[in-house]
Structures are given as C-alpha cells and as structure tokens.
Amino acid sequence: MLISTRVSxxxxxxxxxxxxxxxxxxxxxxxxxxxSVLLSAQxxxxxxxxxxxxxxxxxxTPQKMLVLGIDRLKEHxxxxxxYNNKAKNIMELSKLLISRHDSxxxxxxxxxxQLPGIGRKxxxxxxxxxxxxxxIAVDTHVMRLSKRLGLSNAKTTSAIETDLMKVLxxxxxxxxxxxxVLHGRYVCKAVSPKCxxxxxxxxxxxxxxxx
Numbered sequence: 263m264l265i266s267t268r269v270s271x272x273x274x275x276x277x278x279x280x281x282x283x284x285x286x287x288x289x290x291x292x293x294x295x296x297x298s299v300l301l302s303a304q305x306x307x308x309x310x311x312x313x314x315x316x317x318x319x320x321x322x323t324p325q326k327m328l329v330l331g332i333d334r335l336k337e338h339x340x341x342x343x344x345y346n347n348k349a350k351n352i353m354e355l356s357k358l359l360i361s362r363h364d365s366x367x368x369x370x371x372x373x374x375x376q377l378p379g380i381g382r383k384x385x386x387x388x389x390x391x392x393x394x395x396x397x398i399a400v401d402t403h404v405m406r407l408s409k410r411l412g413l414s415n416a417k418t419t420s421a422i423e424t425d426l427m428k429v430l431x432x433x434x435x436x437x438x439x440x441x442x443v444l445h446g447r448y449v450c451k452a453v454s455p456k457c458x459x460x461x462x463x464x465x466x467x468x469x470x471x472x473x
Contacts, residue, residue, distance in 0.1 A: 287302060328357065
C-alpha cells in the first residue's frame with residue numbers, strides 16, 4: 263500500500279470516529295484557554311482543569327488576573343508542576359496582552375511566541391483551537407504516534423511538524439494534533455498500548471513489525 267494512501271486511510275478513520283475533536287482543557291474564553299495551555303506544559307489536562315475550576319470563576323480576563331495578584335494565583339495552581347514559574351509567566355502575559363494587544367489574543371504565531379510561557383507548540387495549539395488555523399502542534403503523544411504510525415522518523419518537534427504538514431492531506435491539518443493526542447492518551451499509550459482496541463491497527467507499521 264502506498265504511504266500516502268495508508269496515511270489518508272488512518273486519518274479518514276479518525277475523522278469518521280471523531281469528526282470534531284475538542285481540547286480536554288476546560289476554558290471559559292480565549293484568555294482562559296491560553297492560560298490553560300500555558301499551565302498544561304509538563305502537566306495533565308485533568309490536573310489543570312482541577313486547579314483552574316475556581317481560578318477562572320474569579321480571574322477570567324487579563325485585568326482580573328492582575329487584580330488577583332501572583333500570591334493568590336499561586337494558591338490556585340500550587341498543585342501543578344513548576345507553578346512558581348508558571349505564575350510569573352501568567353502575570354507577565356496578562357500585562358503584555360493589555361499593553362500590546364488590547365487584551366485580545368493575537369492571531370499570529372510570532373506574536374504569541376513573544377508571550378511568556380508560550381512556545382511554538384503552545385502557539386500552534388492556541389491558533390488551532392481558538393481560530394481554526396491549520397497548524398500541527400507536536401507534543402509527546404504526537405511524537406510517539408508519528409513514529410509508530412510511520413508518519414515521521416524525525417527526532418525534533420519542529421522536524422516532525424514539518425513532516426506531518428507534508429505527509430498529511432491538507433484537510434486534516436487543523437484536527438490532526440487533536441486526533442493523535444487523544445489516540446495516544448487513551449489507546450496508543452507509551453506503555454501497554456491497547457492495540458486490540460485501535461481503529462487503525464491494521465494500518466500500523468509498528469504493529470506489523472512486532473507481529
């Protein structure tokens with residue numbers, strides 16, 4: 263089977279199973295989604311949602327976050343790894359959104375990457391989920407599945423992103439990261455993947471190699 267045909271079939275099945283994949287981060291608006299993405303670095307979405315449930319009721323805009331203050335912010339996110347540094351980034355990010363962007367979330371990756379705590383992967387997630395821009399964010403799940411599914415053998419996130427943008431049909435670009443993340447989170451796990459429950463098991467070169 264041609265690689266392009268196999269890749270198309272993989273993502274057609276993802277699309278059929280879940281046409282509109284959503285982020286599992288719980289946010290009230292664009293600002294709280296950006297904060298959630300920042301907090302999710304080296305943390306699970308579930309832990310972020312627990313920490314922000316009360317936080318976002320009282321601080322769902324950059325202005326309210328500054329009024330809350332860094333000490334009270336830390337109290338809310340203390341359960342999240344690297345919370346001290348993340349709290350500093352959230353406060354500075356809030357200031358910059360007010361001073362540079364009229365409290366709006368910028369729609370350019372370069373501008374997002376100038377915000378503290380927002381790297382290329384986070385910027386891609388934000389632009390993808392908030393504005394539907396067809397970008398692919400590469401996290402540990404996407405890295406693992408890209409190799410297992412024969413989508414990329416690259417070693418760096420930027421190179422994997424480039425490979426995926428080339429090998430995937432354009433119509434899948436805006437949803438590819440979400441499908442791969444969810445599949446990696448619940449089925450194709452790093453340890454003990456649930457191959458018998460995988461909807462693309464017959465198209466997986468990694469499974470063929472192991473059998």
